[in-house]
Structures are given as structure tokens and as C-alpha cells.
Amino acid sequence: MSSTTANADADAAVEVTEEAAEQALSLLDGEGLDTSEAGLRLFVQQGGCAGLSYGMRFDHEPEPDDTVTEHEGLRIFVDPASMRYIEGSVLDFEGGLQGAGFHVENPNIVSECGCGESFRT
Known part of the structure; x- marks a missing residue:
């Protein structure tokens, strides 16, 4: 997996699997966005039963x-x-009969809600 950084804080940044990158690039292209400038913003927000x-x-x-x-x-x-x-998480893409989508594997989680939609660190 190739990775380059635009600033020094990226040492422990999020990794991305090849499958997730391919899926996201396909979606970006479908939106007509320039992949040399545009990108996927990953963020954490308040919400869900775990916080x-x-x-x-x-x-x-x-x-x-x-x-x-x-x-x-x-x-x-x-x-x-x-x-x-x-930081240190991996963004992956999962496909299958139960539905496809992006999934974050986060080593900082101490607990997750039952449905896996929210977490606490």
C-alpha cells in the first residue's frame, strides 16, 4: 500500500486498504471531482449510543x-x-450480502454500541 503525507503529523494517521481506496476513487470520479486535489474527509462527531x-x-x-x-x-x-x-486506524471497504460499505478499524476504541455504529475511546 503506497502512502505519502502532506505534513509531519501523518506518522500515526489513518491507513487505507487497497479495496477502500479503489471504491472511494470510483465514487470521487463519479462525482466529477479532481482526485489530485479532492479527497475523502474522515471525521469523528458526537452521536450514537456510545458517544x-x-x-x-x-x-x-x-x-x-x-x-x-x-x-x-x-x-x-x-x-x-x-x-x-x-490515529492508527484502518479504513476498509466490506462487500457482501448484508450490504457493502466503508468500515473503520480503530485500535483506540474501548467500547462500541451493539450495532457497531458508535464508539468510545
């Missing part, structure tokens, strides 16, 4: 204080507040 949940969206460019990494051609943007909760 925190993940959010993802496409952004045209990173914010000045974001940690920016690149994996398999996909740029990932993470703001400093979210990085505290998800």
Missing part, C-alpha cells in the same frame, strides 16, 4: 490544519480534533 461516531464526505481540498495522507491515489483529510480519536 462518538464516524463521518465521511468528499471535499474539494483539505483545510490548512488537516493531516493529509495519500493511499493508492486516494487523498485522506483528517482534522486535528478527529485525529485524536482515530
Whole structure:
């Protein structure tokens, strides 16, 4: 898995599997976004029965204080507040009969809700 960073804080940043990168790049392309500038923003927000949940969206460019990494051609943007909760995580894409989607494997989690949609660190 190739990875480059745009700032020094990315040492413990989020990793991305090849499958997740391919899926996200396909979605970015479908939105007509320039993958050399645009990327996937991964963030943590208050919510869910365990207290925190993940959010993802496409952004045209990173914010000045974001940690920016690149994996398999996909740029990932993470703001400093979210990085505290998800550093060292792996973004994966799971497909199957129960539905397909992105999944964050977070080593910082101390508990998750029963449905797996929210967590606590």
C-alpha cells in the first residue's frame, strides 16, 4: 500500500486498504471531482449510543490544519480534533450480502454500541 503525507503529523494517521481506496476513487470520479486535489474527509462527531461516531464526505481540498495522507491515489483529510480519536486506524471497504460499505478499524476504541455504529475511546 503506497502512502505519502502532506505534513509531519501523518506518522500515526489513518491507513487505507487497497479495496477502500479503489471504491472511494470510483465514487470521487463519479462525482466529477479532481482526485489530485479532492479527497475523502474522515471525521469523528458526537452521536450514537456510545458517544462518538464516524463521518465521511468528499471535499474539494483539505483545510490548512488537516493531516493529509495519500493511499493508492486516494487523498485522506483528517482534522486535528478527529485525529485524536482515530490515529492508527484502518479504513476498509466490506462487500457482501448484508450490504457493502466503508468500515473503520480503530485500535483506540474501548467500547462500541451493539450495532457497531458508535464508539468510545
